[in-house]
Amino acid sequence: MSHLESVTATAPTVTDRADAEGYVGRVCFKTGPPRHLGIELEWTVHHSEDPSRPLDPATLCAALGDHTPRTLRPDSPHLALPHGGTVTLEPGGQVEISTPPESSLSRLHAGTAADIDYVAARLAGAGLRLGDHGCDPHRPARRVLHTPRYQAMERAFDRIGPHGRAWMTGSAGLQVCLDAGTTERVAARWTALHRLGPVMVALFANSPRQAGRETGWVSSRVRSWFATDPSRTHPPPPSDGAVGSWAGRTLDTPVLFVREGAEARDTPGPVTFAGWIDGVAGAPDRPPTYDDLDHHLSTLFTPVRARGYLEVRYLDAQPSGDWLTPVAVLAALFAREETVDEASARALPAADRWVAAARDGLADPVLGAVAPRVVELALAALSDTDLTAAQVSAVADRLQEAAK
Secondary structure (H helix, E strand, C coil): CCHHHHHHHHCCECCCHHHHHHHHHHHHECCCCCCCEEEEEEECEEECCECCCCCCHHHHHHHHHHHCCCCCCCCCCCCCCCCCCEEEECCCCCEEEECCCECCHHHHHHHHHHHHHHHHHHHHHCCEEECCCCECCCCCCCCCCCCHHHHHHHHHHHCCCCHHHHHHHHECEEEEEECCCCHHHHHHHHHHHHHHHHHHHHHHCCECEECCEECCCCEHHHHHHHHHCHHHHCCCCCCCCHHHHHHHHHHHCECCCEEECCEEECCCCCCEHHHHHHCCCCCCCCCCEHHHHHHHHCCCCCCEEECECEEEEEEECCCCCCCHHHHHHHHHHCCCHHHHHHHHHHHHHHCCCHHHHHHHHHHCHHHHHHHHHHHHHHHHHHHHCCCCHHHHHHHHHHHHHHCC
16 A cells, blocks of 8 residues: 555545534634633844854754754653743744743743743853844844755745745744633634734834844834735734634645655645645645644644634744733733723724834834724733732833833
8 A cells, every 4th residue: 555545544534625614613713711821932042152153053952952842853852841831943943932821821921931041041051042033133044944844834935935934944923822712702802813913013023123134124024924925824804703714714725735754745736725625736646634634724824823722923022031011911901801802992993004013013103093092901901910010010111111
């Protein structure tokens, strides 16, 4: 039996679009009372004495030790950090710390801050440091990880333009993960997160330089990200049906590549996942499986991604001591459903201003008018979190500074 035959013989195949959309809805939106919050923090990594020097993978591996991901060191035990975080690496060697979900923002802050300090100390011991910006301000794009997935992504994005490499290897984001909420509230929470996106991008834009030059954009990261592959990076059009719209978009997005064992192969021609189900010209020469659909979901890089929870991806990385502020803003605005709705209403006038937010930030007149009203609401809602009085004060000061 050939490998292709063995794949289809052992894995359930997707034969119908409606079944596929139903599956996406079930796995991407896990409903229930919202309780948990998680974060993923990324940073570019630099040699301390010369931040423009290309990152040495061996030095990074030695610094991370047994916390090194297997994408860089295949025999690594990939141990968790002392306070439960997990280290992963992006294609350019950007370090990412992913936290376990927490029901307490205060506990999440304490554990994450300790893990960041631990990683920073290990890096410093090897002459490395975490970057402070959402884009590498010093170095051109250069891939450090040579996995089949990243090689295939690079090939696919290179066919569109130069921005994919810059986004993959030279940018860093701050991702906030929120529960989807109860069945009747999923659409409202999904919509609110999207409407808030331009305001949040403008408030926390932190990447005016990229690869040694000023780009003219306050968030060069968002600029590169949106230009990488608009079919899988652009925000969706306004919609009230979160589950249906996400499922439909998933199936209508081109397949980036196909996994065959340990390999990642290009598709014979441009084809959406729905086209693969239907066996149209350009589709792989086997039917797709639900494993293929799961993998396809992982290749959508939208501003908000549904992964059972709602993953907010539109924030630039912040300096290692400043990450709490944007996290606290979203935690506060989503602590009560009435606040979610009010935040959504206040953000609505700027909900389509993604490009203006990334290019001009709060200098855009619409965003400049809308952002203070969102900030005002967030400041009032901080009391709905369990941050200490000192933490609330620090977040408030930082947020008011960002809003100027």
